[in-house]
Amino acid sequence: MATRSSYEELARHLTAVAAVRRELARRMPPDCPPASAAVLMLLKLHGEVRASQLSELLAIDMSVTSRHVAHSAGRGWVERRPDPNDGRSRLLRLTEAGRAQLATLSAVHTETLQSYLHDWSDTEVAQLNTMLERLRRSFDVRPTADPPRTTPAREDSARSRPRRSAT
Amino acid sequence: MATRSSYEELARHLTAVAAVRRELARRMPPDCPPASAAVLMLLKLHGEVRASQLSELLAIDMSVTSRHVAHSAGRGWVERRPDPNDGRSRLLRLTEAGRAQLATLSAVHTETLQSYLHDWSDTEVAQLNTMLERLRRSFDVRPTADPPRTTPAREDSARSRPRRSAT
DNA sequence: TATTGTTATACTCTATAACTATA
């Protein structure tokens, strides 16, 4: 349990990370926006998955996932095939072209991060990775436990997490 | 100097952080989007600054900064006054209402992060803060050194960093 | 002529809602 100011600081840093991401995005090929890159990276990591699973991995709504997948499929990076066990579902998987695209992305990422983090040791980068991985897992709790609301943030039932499959 | 796969992993984690940010954003008051929150946080941290300075602190283009500031000024959270030393410039500063809004944001951030990171120790949160702060500083080098391009990423002169003041 | 800040426009990303097709 950390102090309040630690959380404030963390919130600020999380915002600043967005700038790092934008810088990385600027170096990417024009027809491969960061969202598509995320799709490819996750498919490489998890192999063949259903669209709904990918949506959960991305932590974005399925409608958005569908569009990103359509983009990648249109470029030939991802193959969609019907799920033999469920006619409504589609299985997604990287193609060879997708792997090639991923290799390009990897080169861009590595080159960019290497140039900016040239004075970081191997251990330090690994530590950051470990902590970010843990951060991701800490936020990966489902379903949303909708914590007690002590602030006047919002009473309306507006924004919520992206729709999940069966609650 | 870390391994290539460490950088690939880092790139993936940086993308995942965006999901954390979205979750944080969902809890914020409807009239205070994350971009405005960033403006307020930076003005609290740096005191009165010029619009161009704020733009650099946000690491976004001045045109975008101008709009975010206009939003906050419209809510009475930020005061814009002419710079006595330069008629083109404007000095920005938090109002009392801005500080109040910031207190609300702080409560939301703290509550949310506390609930998700309940099993993180004080030290661990501090470590993450330290590393993210260092990450930010590592990317804060100006002007952009446009590192050697070894990949076929893009030959056109398209996307670049947000325009900076005097190159 | 160059710089500060603003506005107009375009593009990306995300969420909600409506729809289809299967279960």
Add this chain to the structure above:
DNA sequence: TATAGTTATAGAGTATAACAATA
């Protein structure tokens, strides 16, 4: 009736370009 995925629409965020005012 409920679920998987698609598409249409709306809203937020950012970049480029054109502009006004000042240096």
